[in-house]
Every structure is written in structure tokens, then in C-alpha cells.
Amino acid sequence: MQELPKRVVVASMIVAGLVAVAAISDMVLGIPFSGEHTFMMDIMFLICAAIVGYMGWDAFREMK
DSSP: OHHHHHHHHHHHHHHHHHHHHHHHHHHHHHHSOOOOOHHHHHHHHHHHHHHHHHHHHHHHHHOO
16 A cells, blocks of 8 residues: 555656656747747746655655
């Protein structure tokens, strides 16, 4: 039963990383969203991805 929470935490960190990569690629290349007013949303996505990534890393560290 202890294996499932670790998988969920790792999955959340992976998704946060993917969101961060998508936001960075949108800011730099304009892909995948490429709108005129998406820069502020990209910054918010990066902040949220960093928060989720940190919380996942902290929770994973406590599970050991």
C-alpha cells in the first residue's frame, strides 16, 4: 500500500515538469499556445509548476 502514494507524488512532479516545459517553450518559441496575451499565463504556469514540484519533492522526501 505504501507504493501507490509514492507513484502519485512522482507523477505529480512529472506533470509539473511537463507544464513548466510547455510554459517555457511558449514563452521562447510561441509553441504550443502562441497568443498575444499568454505571457502572464506562462509566468503563472511556471510559478505553479515550481510550487507543485517543490511540494512533491518535499512529500517524497518525507516518505523515505
